[in-house]
Amino acid sequence: MIKAFINFVNTIGEATLLFLKTVVIIFTHPPKIKHILRYMDDIGVSAAILIAVTGFFTGGVTVVETYPTFHKFNAEIFSGAVVAISLGRELSPVLVALLITARSGSGIAANIGTMRITEQIDALEVLAVNPLRYLVAPRLIAAIFMVPALTVLSIASGILGGYFVATEIYHINGHLLVQKMIDLTELYDIIGGLYKSVVFGALIVIVASYYGYTAKGGAEGVGKATTKAVVVSSVLILIVDYFLTALIF
Numbered sequence: 001m002i003k004a005f006i007n008f009v010n011t012i013g014e015a016t017l018l019f020l021k022t023v024v025i026i027f028t029h030p031p032k033i034k035h036i037l038r039y040m041d042d043i044g045v046s047a048a049i050l051i052a053v054t055g056f057f058t059g060g061v062t063v064v065e066t067y068p069t070f071h072k073f074n075a076e077i078f079s080g081a082v083v084a085i086s087l088g089r090e091l092s093p094v095l096v097a098l099l100i101t102a103r104s105g106s107g108i109a110a111n112i113g114t115m116r117i118t119e120q121i122d123a124l125e126v127l128a129v130n131p132l133r134y135l136v137a138p139r140l141i142a143a144i145f146m147v148p149a150l151t152v153l154s155i156a157s158g159i160l161g162g163y164f165v166a167t168e169i170y171h172i173n174g175h176l177l178v179q180k181m182i183d184l185t186e187l188y189d190i191i192g193g194l195y196k197s198v199v200f201g202a203l204i205v206i207v208a209s210y211y212g213y214t215a216k217g218g219a220e221g222v223g224k225a226t227t228k229a230v231v232v233s234s235v236l237i238l239i240v241d242y243f244l245t246a247l248i249f
Contacts (some may be wrong), residue, residue, distance in 0.1 A: 014211040017248050019202070022136045022209075029130070035138035043104045043139070044146030050103070051096055051150045058091055059158030060165040067170055079183035080150055084155070084163035086226045088190040089249065092154035094241055095201035101233040105208040108139060109229035112212030113222040123211070136209045140202060146203030148194045155190065192248040199244060202239055207233045229247040 025031075062083045070076045112135055115121050121131045166172040175205070208229040215225035 004172040006080065009246065011210075012212070015206055018132070018136070018210050018213065021142055022132050022206070025130060025133045026137050028149060029133055031133055031138040031141070035134070036141050039139045039142035040146050041105075043100065043142050044150055046148060047100065047103055047151060051154050052097060054095060054099060055087070055092060055154035055157035056161035056164075058095060058154070059087060059132045059161035059163075062086060062091075063170070064156070065161045067166075076166070076170065077176040077180050078184070079166050079172065080159070080162060080177040081184035084159055084181050084185040085189050086154045088185070088193045089156040090193070090241075090245070093193045093196040093200060094237065096147060096151045096154050096197065097204065097237045098234055100143075100150070100201070101204050101208075101230055101237065104143075105204045106226050106230050107231050108205065108208035109114050109215075109226040110222055112136075112209055112223040113202075113215035116213060116215045117218060117222055131213075136213075139209065140205045143201035143205045144198055147204070148197040151193060151197040152157040152190075155193070191248075195248055196241065196244050199240060203236055203240065204233050207236065 063079045065080050066079050067076060070078055112121075115135070121135075124131045124134060163174065163177065167174045167175055209228040211225040211232070212222075215221045217224070
């Protein structure tokens with residue numbers, strides 16, 4: 001038990017140091033723009049369709065779940081506001097972060113872990129190339145920009161999905177639906193969700209990079225590192241989400 005606690009604290013400390021070192025490198029020796037753009041494409045652009053489809057059906061199912069209750073009070077027109085607020089504050093930031101963890105976080109851990117196992121990272125250090133500047137910093141910058149962008153896409157597609165289900169399936173007045181959404185949804189509901197997305201993006205990259213960076217034991221070790229990265233990132237996202245929600249809202 002004591003040994004497990006010590007390992008836990010040690011892991012948190014090493015991951016925090018990795019994050020701080022990466023932040024220092026970003027401000028002192030920024031990574032090349034082409035590397036940042038490459039990872040922005042990998043993390044964000046390539047995942048856009050997945051996020052849009054997920055967001056669309058999330059908005060739709062939110063209307064399906066809330067319509068029966070609102071219908072009892074003849075308040076169906078409030079469904080749109082519920083979709084916008086729930087997506088902006090909670091659903092979109094968390095769902096996007098979990099999807100990016102499964103899609104890109106696993107890839108980051110596997111890629112860096114393979115480089116560690118095959119001694120490519122050691123080769124970079126021998127060539128006086130800082131591995132953090134080359135491998136972690138551009139991914140961190142890309143995630144900080146692209147995860148919030150994907151969250152906005154998820155919110156937009158979710159509202160569209162909710163509008164479609166509400167108007168086409170339940171025949172709710174589209175004009176009143178949109179009007180109540182505008183009246184009850186505040187800009188801070190969306191901004192607060194974007195704050196979360198920035199933190200989640202950084203969390204995903206740092207956790208995945210840490211487990212990849214510390215991988216050992218051949219191909220099996222890379223597999224274990226990838227699994228740990230996804231599991232730990234997913235759990236931390238849900239834990240951190242609670243504290244961010246309490247702090248922001």
